[in-house]
Amino acid sequence: MNMSISPTNRTVVITGASAGIGRALALEYAARGCRLGLLGRRQSALESLRAEIVGMGAPSAEIAVLDVDDVDSVRPCLDRLFERIGAVDVFVANAGINGFTRVGAGDFAVDRRIIQTNVLGALACLDAAAAQFIARRAGHLVGISSLASMIAVPTQGAYCASKAALSAYLRTARIELARHGIRVSNVTPGFVLTEIMPDIGKYPFAIPAAQAAREIADALDAGQREVIVPGWPWKLFKPFFGFIPDSMWRRFG
Ligand SMILES: NC(=O)c1ccc[n+]([C@@H]2O[C@H](COP(=O)([O-])OP(=O)(O)OC[C@H]3O[C@@H](n4cnc5c(N)ncnc54)[C@H](OP(=O)(O)O)[C@@H]3O)[C@@H](O)[C@H]2O)c1
Numbered sequence: 374m375n376m377s378i379s380p381t382n383r384t385v386v387i388t389g390a391s392a393g394i395g396r397a398l399a400l401e402y403a404a405r406g407c408r409l410g411l412l413g414r415r416q417s418a419l420e421s422l423r424a425e426i427v428g429m430g431a432p433s434a435e436i437a438v439l440d441v442d443d444v445d446s447v448r449p450c451l452d453r454l455f456e457r458i459g460a461v462d463v464f465v466a467n468a469g470i471n472g473f474t475r476v477g478a479g480d481f482a483v484d485r486r487i488i489q490t491n492v493l494g495a496l497a498c499l500d501a502a503a504a505q506f507i508a509r510r511a512g513h514l515v516g517i518s519s520l521a522s523m524i525a526v527p528t529q530g531a532y533c534a535s536k537a538a539l540s541a542y543l544r545t546a547r548i549e550l551a552r553h554g555i556r557v558s559n560v561t562p563g564f565v566l567t568e569i570m571p572d573i574g575k576y577p578f579a580i581p582a583a584q585a586a587r588e589i590a591d592a593l594d595a596g597q598r599e600v601i602v603p604g605w606p607w608k609l610f611k612p613f614f615g616f617i618p619d620s621m622w623r624r625f626g
Pocket of ligand 1: 394
């Protein structure tokens with residue numbers, strides 16, 4: 374395992390870096406002196422993020438346009454980016470979407486988009502990054518899942534299912550990749566104030582993206598494999614998730 378990398382001498386690649394948690398994480402790692410690889414569909418948003426990072430005096434930031442829904446393009450795109458920026462230490466599969474869906478209400482097209490991006494897109498990215506890390510026998514593979522992987526939230530059926538699938542994949546990857554010296558972290562944020570949903574602020578204990586990014590980077594730097602943010606109060610509540618009555622969540626649907 375690559376434990377000798379100093380926090381100021383690493384390269385971190387992030388998908389979905391153009392907005393929200395990914396953007397905040399890029400700024401957090403830039404402030405920690407890391408080199409960055411930034412991926413997303415919106416080139417202009419990535420360019421303005423890079424300008425901000427360069428303005429902070431961070432070492433460097435490379436950008437690449439990638440739509441993770443186009444799964445066949447993921448491996449070539451990531452191979453090119455890894456080749457361009459050299460040894461990558463941390464890869465964060467963060468790109469993801471949400472959407473309101475109700476079971477049996479004709480929302481299957483939205484369900485399919487959520488599964489395409491959050492499951493197939495994320496797995497394509499993690500698989501490609503893992504291949505690079507296996508070749509180097511080092512690396513830290515990170516997936517941004519969600520507390521929704523562990524709970525049932527009305528109007529979020531496909532989203533909860535997508536994150537449960539992602540977390541299961543990450544835990545399996547952790548076991549398989551350990552012998553290659555690769556660390557795997559499953560990050561499960563609670564509610565974070567981003568554009569992912571218009572009314573995200575109505576959910577309990579919502580925090581700003583910058584706070585989420587700081588807590589995620591701290592946990593990853595500490596080598597945590599299962600990361601819950603914000604730690605307070607979700608770490609305290611987690612053992613009781615199985616006992617939350619449906620009526621508690623019903624008022625959010
Ligand atoms: N906000 C929350 O409460 C919360 C809680 C738990 C987990 N999460 C997870 O955190 C991650 C980031 O979410 P966020 O809240 O920061 O959302 P956001 O503000 O909407 O940002 C989503 C990011 O994903 C990128 N993206 C979306 N679809 C993509 C695609 N097909 N290909 C490539 N990039 C794509 C977007 O970039 P482009 O549009 O430029 O492609 C954007 O950078 C997601 O996986 C989400 O499920 C969020």
